[in-house]
Amino acid sequence: MARQRRPKVAVWKFASCDGCQLTLLNCEEELLAVAGEVEIAYFLEASRAVVRGPYDLSLVEGSISTPHDAARIQMVRRVSRVLVTIGACATAGGIQALRNFADVEAWRALVYAHPDYVETLATSTPVAAHVAVDFELRGCPINKGQLVEVLTAFLHGRRPAIPTDSVCLECKRRGTVCVMVADGTPCLGPITQAGCGAICPAYQRGCYGCYGPMETPNATALADWWKHLGVPDGDIARALRTFNAWAEPFRTESERREPH
Template sequence: MTSAPTLAVWKFASCDGCQLSLLDCEDELLAVAGRVRIAHFLEATRHVEPGPYDVSLVEGSITTAGDAQRIRRVRELSRTLVTIGACATAGGVQALRNFADVEEFRSVVYARPEYVSTLATSTPIAAHVDVDYELHGCPIDRGQLLEVITALLVGRRPDVPAHSVCFQCKQRGNVCVTVAHGTPCLGPVTRAGCGAICPAYRRGCYGCFGPMETPNPAAQAALLRATGMSPEEVRRVARTFHAGEPAFIALSEVGGGPPAGADQPM
């Protein structure tokens, strides 16, 4: 009898929210557990089986030299490695250190900073090892997570959207908050996955799921400026959950220019 494929879940620098999304699957998780053998998941159980593992889910960014060494070992043990969440795919909120002096941060936050060993940057997993698949979000969507796990189990490509939140707004019948109310919104450049929750309640998208497949940072910056945001506000809104994403870095950099006309294509 063929043994069930093994699943491992790993944590690096993160808040654990994406691992909790997996635990929050409840009944669906029971069905998944019947198809796989959970061999390493310290958030859920102390039981650990030695690798190699068929699938590894990795949460968190690389922020220490120890992290950089450990992720290489995880990659060696994993036949398929999937990064989950903004920290693992883009460096997370902690990637804000990439734009400042980490030594200054360390001296302000910690009473004994000399005891804290950290890198000057927070980087995504893909900056250190080969990644087979990325699942975006802060936190990830549990439906998308189940889709990825199920697809990998049956040997097909996961069906996860790469288009923008604007598409989901149309599906829900949301009135565009920017057009109707002049509300700043990152929906045109943000990857779908949340179900357009914020626009559904007349709030602009915050970019929780990172950049969509083909974003236009210059046009988005012009749109944000046209809604009344200052250059500093544009920089701040672009440097949150996905501060390390190249598209959002570009948005934060071009956002300091003069307001542009609305005729630029999105």
């Protein structure tokens, strides 16, 4: 397809572990095709060479957890035509959003020798809580195939084919026996968004909810069933508080189950 110029793509990092942007480097066989179709203009993980903005597409990894980042994300939005957030940190606040349930001052004093050196916000929040986001790609980490699909959809001006229904559908399509029904293993699959390919149940583990809440999650009904399976409220709250702890309704349901 003849194009005037290759779209300029930037990859930004906020509070995160880098795993999601590494997914782009892990694309291996698709990486050359990606490099052929877009100009990687800003991607410090891959290259120190920086091309000035504005950018046609920004991929944003990480949550907003410092005053500096809260200002920087505004700048990223200003220089980006399309802004796509990638990974649970950017779409839900990440594991670091556990601070949102706690006393950050107390934690800071406990963890750092010189807490006064650390400038942090009381919360870790998703990018969409700060600026307009054009598309959120879920996962901890994101799925390589889904990332390529988002890039492809962007290049061809169409909506990405990213399902928002449950992990169960992926489990059933691949023929995995349900671990909750056949073994009583608590599983977050029914309320978690598809996308990973239902990896954990295929290895007889319950779903950990890495992709966050599915489109119409009924967390209360699932949590009630976990109780029926013998899982105490405190364990239910902990299971809901991982990478997507701050995402509704994982957040509300974990608060309801929290032992007082």
